[in-house]
Amino acid sequence: MGWAGRYAGNRVARFLAVLPEPTPSRLFAEMVRQWTDEYEATGFAGGCPVAAATVDCAESTVSTREAAAAAFATWTGPVARALADMGVPEERAGALATLMISSLEGAILMARAERDVRALTTVTRELGPLLDAAVSRDT
Numbered sequence: 256m257g258w259a260g261r262y263a264g265n266r267v268a269r270f271l272a273v274l275p276e277p278t279p280s281r282l283f284a285e286m287v288r289q290w291t292d293e294y295e296a297t298g299f300a301g302g303c304p305v306a307a308a309t310v311d312c313a314e315s316t317v318s319t320r321e322a323a324a325a326a327f328a329t330w331t332g333p334v335a336r337a338l339a340d341m342g343v344p345e346e347r348a349g350a351l352a353t354l355m356i357s358s359l360e361g362a363i364l365m366a367r368a369e370r371d372v373r374a375l376t377t378v379t380r381e382l383g384p385l386l387d388a389a390v391s392r393d394t
């Protein structure tokens with residue numbers, strides 16, 4: 256599970272690198288796009304390994320729960336730093352990173368259940384304006 260958190264955290268830099276003008280909404284759209292692209296190309300078999308382990312084992316195995324929490328923290332940190340670098344105040348960046356990741360994870364579960372990317376496109380469209388509005392105009 257640790258590798259999954261590190262992989263997701265490292266992807267943040269790659270997502271930012273493809274954005275000509277990084278904004279919070281564009282970062283989130285890139286995070287979501289990897290899933291919509293995968294599901295549209297290959298079907299809905301894949302999901303987040305951290306979420307799967309958390310749902311299946313977190314209550315019965317303390318070490319699994321702790322590993323899942325650490326993996327999510329390893330992913331949330333780079334997202335929060337990216338948001339702060341884009342002008343989101345530090346005191347909001349962590350909370351918004353949590354919102355982004357939890358929305359993405361929930362949308363992944365719904366997309367797999369529905370066999371449709373609707374939930375993924377919806378979270379991108381609806382969260383985008385909220386994320387961009389968090390950027391301080393003083394930066």
